[in-house]
Amino acid sequence: MENLQKIANNMRINIVKMVHANKSGHPGGALSCADILTALYFNAMDINKDNLKDTVRDKFVLSKGHASAAIYAVLAEKGFIPFEELKTFRAINSNLQGHPNMLDCPGVDVSSGSLGQGLSVGVGMSLANKLEGNDFRTYVLCGDGELQEGQIWEAAMAAAHFNLDNLVLIIDYNGLQIDGYNRDVMNIRPVGDKFKAFGWQTVAVDGHDIESIIAGLNYAKTVKGQPTVIIAETVKGKGVSFMEDKAGWHGKAPSDEELAIALKELGGNN
Amino acid sequence: MAKIATRDAYGKALAALALENKNVVAVDADLSGSTKTAELKKVAPERHFNVGIAESNLIGVSAGLACNGKIPYCSTFAIFATGRAYDQVRNTVAYGKLNVKICATHAGLTVGEDGATHQALEDIALMRAVPNMIVIQPCDGIEVEQCIRAVADYHGPVYVRLGRSAVEVVNDNPDYKFEIGKGVVLHKGDKDIVMIASGMMVQESLKAIELLKEKGINPTLINIHTIKPLDEELIVKYAKDAKYVVSLEEHNIYGGLGGAVAECLAKHCPRKQVFIGTQDTFGESGKPELLLEKYGLSASKVAERIINECK
Numbered sequence A: 001m002e003n004l005q006k007i008a009n010n011m012r013i014n015i016v017k018m019v020h021a022n023k024s025g026h027p028g029g030a031l032s033c034a035d036i037l038t039a040l041y042f043n044a045m046d047i048n049k050d051n052l053k054d055t056v057r058d059k060f061v062l063s064k065g066h067a068s069a070a071i072y073a074v075l076a077e078k079g080f081i082p083f084e085e086l087k088t089f090r091a092i093n094s095n096l097q098g099h100p101n102m103l104d105c106p107g108v109d110v111s112s113g114s115l116g117q118g119l120s121v122g123v124g125m126s127l128a129n130k131l132e133g134n135d136f137r138t139y140v141l142c143g144d145g146e147l148q149e150g151q152i153w154e155a156a157m158a159a160a161h162f163n164l165d166n167l168v169l170i171i172d173y174n175g176l177q178i179d180g181y182n183r184d185v186m187n188i189r190p191v192g193d194k195f196k197a198f199g200w201q202t203v204a205v206d207g208h209d210i211e212s213i214i215a216g217l218n219y220a221k222t223v224k225g226q227p228t229v230i231i232a233e234t235v236k237g238k239g240v241s242f243m244e245d246k247a248g249w250h251g252k253a254p255s256d257e258e259l260a261i262a263l264k265e266l267g268g269n270n
Numbered sequence B: 001m002a003k004i005a006t007r008d009a010y011g012k013a014l015a016a017l018a019l020e021n022k023n024v025v026a027v028d029a030d031l032s033g034s035t036k037t038a039e040l041k042k043v044a045p046e047r048h049f050n051v052g053i054a055e056s057n058l059i060g061v062s063a064g065l066a067c068n069g070k071i072p073y074c075s076t077f078a079i080f081a082t083g084r085a086y087d088q089v090r091n092t093v094a095y096g097k098l099n100v101k102i103c104a105t106h107a108g109l110t111v112g113e114d115g116a117t118h119q120a121l122e123d124i125a126l127m128r129a130v131p132n133m134i135v136i137q138p139c140d141g142i143e144v145e146q147c148i149r150a151v152a153d154y155h156g157p158v159y160v161r162l163g164r165s166a167v168e169v170v171n172d173n174p175d176y177k178f179e180i181g182k183g184v185v186l187h188k189g190d191k192d193i194v195m196i197a198s199g200m201m202v203q204e205s206l207k208a209i210e211l212l213k214e215k216g217i218n219p220t221l222i223n224i225h226t227i228k229p230l231d232e233e234l235i236v237k238y239a240k241d242a243k244y245v246v247s248l249e250e251h252n253i254y255g256g257l258g259g260a261v262a263e264c265l266a267k268h269c270p271r272k273q274v275f276i277g278t279q280d281t282f283g284e285s286g287k288p289e290l291l292l293e294k295y296g297l298s299a300s301k302v303a304e305r306i307i308n309e310c311k
Helices: A002-021 A027-032 A034-044 A065-077 A083-088 A118-132 A150-161 A191-197 A210-222 A256-266 B006-020 B038-043 B055-067 B078-084 B086-094 B123-128 B141-153 B201-213 B232-239 B257-268 B288-294 B299-309
Strands: A059-062 A138-143 A167-173 A201-206 A228-233 B003-005 B024-028 B048-050 B071-075 B101-104 B134-136 B158-161 B166-168 B184-187 B193-197 B220-223 B226-228 B244-252 B272-278
Touching: A002 A027, A002 A034, A002 A065, A002 A083, A002 A210, A002 A256, A027 A034, A027 A065, A034 A065, A034 A138, A034 A167, A034 A210, A059 A065, A059 A118, A065 A083, A118 A138, A118 A150, A118 A167, A118 B055, A118 B086, A150 A167, A150 B055, A191 A201, A191 A228, A201 A210, A210 A228, B003 B006, B006 B024, B006 B038, B006 B141, B024 B038, B024 B055, B038 B048, B055 B071, B055 B078, B055 B086, B078 B086, B078 B101, B078 B123, B078 B158, B101 B141, B123 B134, B123 B158, B123 B226, B123 B244, B123 B257, B134 B141, B141 B158, B184 B201, B193 B201, B193 B232, B193 B257, B201 B220, B201 B244, B201 B299, B220 B232, B226 B257, B232 B257, B244 B257, B244 B299, B257 B272, B272 B299, B288 B299
Parallel strands: A059 A138, A138 A167, A167 A228, A201 A228, B024 B048, B024 B071, B071 B101, B101 B158, B134 B158, B193 B220, B193 B244, B244 B272
Antiparallel strands: B003 B166, B134 B226, B184 B220
């Protein structure tokens, strides 16, 4: 577990460095899902260099595509892309596009960026796995504000209708979106009851306790006949004091001084 | 001549293809009886997915199936596939160059009585503007049958535009071979007027030529089933000897076949072009043949414009 925490912390160091490197990106929502991605890529998912290019395997859909720095950081931790490449994030000619493109970056299982679309893709992947009768699982990560998109509920209805117990949705529930708190912009509560009403199994976890996230993911593997949503309570900007729970750090790059403070807090080197 | 709607030919071709290729699946949004994907359901029910009245999800689910190696043929009316779900088509399907075949039916005015909300007249323009997208509009049952097989062999997103109303079979010759991106010369007439048509306007054009012949005018007719990529070589080959090029489509004159032909001519061989299509207007309810007459797409109206404008 200690090792996983180290990986998540290293991801956070790389996330702030990436956003700083070309003065562009979305640190808040990337930092909030670093522990979730660690639990997925280093525990729940069977994904490695040998099966990376397989058409069918455990898959991950980053529906909140603006948290691209987080997926690039975890792909680097897995050794799928070189750490050196992270510096090119959002720069011209980079494989690491502002929002992930599956054609450019190995390990990105589908392109994303326009919110609300990833759960539908997850439903399609899961239907294909059911059709083949394999045991592969599909994981989709959505932001909480993203639940305001109507398509999420079209897909939620379909996932339950098709009994997709091989599909897991994880909600990075940090409570914030660009214009402020969800509850002020457009209330999404009660999230669990909504999914229950749509026919989903629901689990609440501490989104910054990797053990808790893994327990949720393991529980989801035991659910039969219906999809599972893991509601992960998180803090936007987690790990960097001045970014924590601040909507202003949704899509803003740190200055040189701010980077130095952030790296000091995370124990990283520039 | 035998008549069959291109959507009916689609259903039959899809069912036949599904029996041969286990990766072929159909995804529909509560219109399987109209789009004819129900034909696949008859032979392979486990490979037919109905997502209900949810077109954004229709495209997203199809994208996911394609990610995992399936060849989804997803169908709804053209207006919904390209309008409501445009963002899903652009950002998820086309950007990732996913192997999704969007086979949209009920395109154009010949939807008839349902009226303007259901008559897609800008779908070609929308799909043509999306990178990675192939745009095909087969004109008859034979072309549909071969097209549905050909797009399965091509890896990447394809938009296939199909119609509701029955149309005459015009490609019933044993040598006919559909090839993505290759136009078909259907009538070799005089060189000075070249008609370039797509979809059901091919049949109207053939009828118009019969009317024109009575007046001593005998244009050449090219069927362009693939609007993107456009068969520029064939178009230029015929346009260079012509005085007039006439584009004919059941679509707005902006952004569709007429636009594509004009871009080609402007680049390679500028010619005076007559744009036959809807003139930047919505449609309305009515019987298909009466709508074609009112909006200037019937054989008689086409002949009239050619007589008046190609002097």
